[in-house]
Amino acid sequence: MTALQQAPVRVHPARRAGRYAVRLFLAAGAVVSLVPFLWMAIAATHSTSDLFRSPPPLLPGGRLLDNLARLQDTIGFGRVLLNSVGIAVVHTVLSSLISAMCGYGLAKYRFRGRGLLLGAVLATMMIPFQVLLVPLFQMMASVGWIDSYQAVVLPFLANSFGILLMRQGFVDFPDELLESARIDGSGELRTFYQVVLPCVRPQLGALVIFTFMAQWNSFIWPLLMLNSEDKYTVPVALNTLTGLSHVDYSGLMLGSLLATLPLMALFLLFQRQFVAGLLGGAVKG
């Protein structure tokens, strides 16, 4: 009965003190990490004038709904949020699919132009996308796509990071299984969707989360492409609020909170895939 219970390992007092110091250090760092979030949440429930009074409010106030109504009035927040969700979802679905397919093609086929394509994938990772800003802007202008959703979504659908991540996942997939699927009469596309794709769910999960996050946060490109307020995404709309002479800080904080909550939820739910995706390039295995 007590045989299973282990006596607690004795820790040397100096070492124990050291451990408390470490915990203290980590706790201090954690406070620094979290304070901006807490402040965002508290500030979202107060009026702007209350935010900067002394001493500052430390508990939630009762102005959340006022702030929300004002945010809706000034930037049409509901519509803006819907735009962001729509753009991010469409972009994520298309981009993940295209990247996964390309990763599969590169991993499992030898074909003419493969080297060139792989080179292009690596080059896009190394060349900052700002180089493309001006010509891409001019391209979009010349086809009359400024202020359209497709102009926001299309240019960055092929995602090199995603392609390499997926290729890594597919490389280890046994060729024998592909052979037997083919012998069973399954077409190449059907094999991909029904046999291969389900086996790389971890990588696919990481890819989906990262793509969604990147698009949700994307700022400079939507800022350039979208002109009418009813097409703005959340970051672009919030940015318009920062440049005014009388900044509605509590509204901004509420907007920021609402823009951040979906990402925080995604992260907390899918931490493992998240970290795996993060390490795509850093640590093998």
Add this chain to the structure above:
Amino acid sequence: MAVHTTSDRPVAPARAPAAARRRRRRPTAWIFAGPAAVLFALFFAYPLGASFLQSFTTEDAGATHWVGLDQYRRMIEDPAFLESLFNTGVILVVQVPVMIGLAVVLAVLLNQSWLRFRGTWRAIYFLPAVTTLVAYAVVFQVLLKTDGGLVNQILGAAGIGQVDWLNNPTWARVSLIASLTWRWTGYNAVILLAGLQSIGKEQYEAASIDGATTFSTYARVILPQLRPVVLFCVITSTIGTLQLFDENYVLTRGGPDDATLTPVVYLYKVGFQQFDFGYAAAIAWVVVALIAAISALQYVAFGRERRR
């Protein structure tokens, strides 16, 4: 005898390689690679070439003129561009080493087996990296507001006077560096932590059997093996710094007095506020060249140390 016929069939593996190769050569590959290839050609290769050509031109009343290297020469005498390079240099020299150092310390501490709730700690430290960029710049604006911002209130309570965080050139740089560090330290720590965890337990045990203290185990045995991951963090942070846009654009619009101007914010202003496309393209290519040069340098420096 009929029973044996099944085993007389050639075994599958002997045939598979040839078949596989045949299968792989079929143009069906393009069904998979095609969409991405078309997108890369349209939205990467073409604008890349266009931007390169554009950097040797200027636009005058709608007409494009070839000006050779003039746009590149302009940069050498452009105080705003030089200021943006200087600011980037300050961030590279101050912020990146501080952040990576802090991240290594955090990763080592979070790797201690006696520490409980390690997943929770890790999540807390990673959280800043998942904030929406604009949201985080906005929060720092509010925290750092001169009149009544939370940071100045805390400083006031400690008896320190008000700091004009975002309107004084020096303090604006400090603010930018602090907010960058807040956002990215945990991110790098999580990458480094995963690197630490991929180092086998037996190495720690071997070192401890040899009588090494925890500190010297890390300093002599573990951290040297972490070098490739540190290099990865240094290079990605360097590239991120050279491409810096969102943070300083939202926080300070590159001001005050260009103190937080970075090349990409400058190229955005030149291109999309002054519509000087040729100059913007030239700036972009200088950023590319800098990224390539500095990454190569870091790679070589780290690589050499490793061989020692």
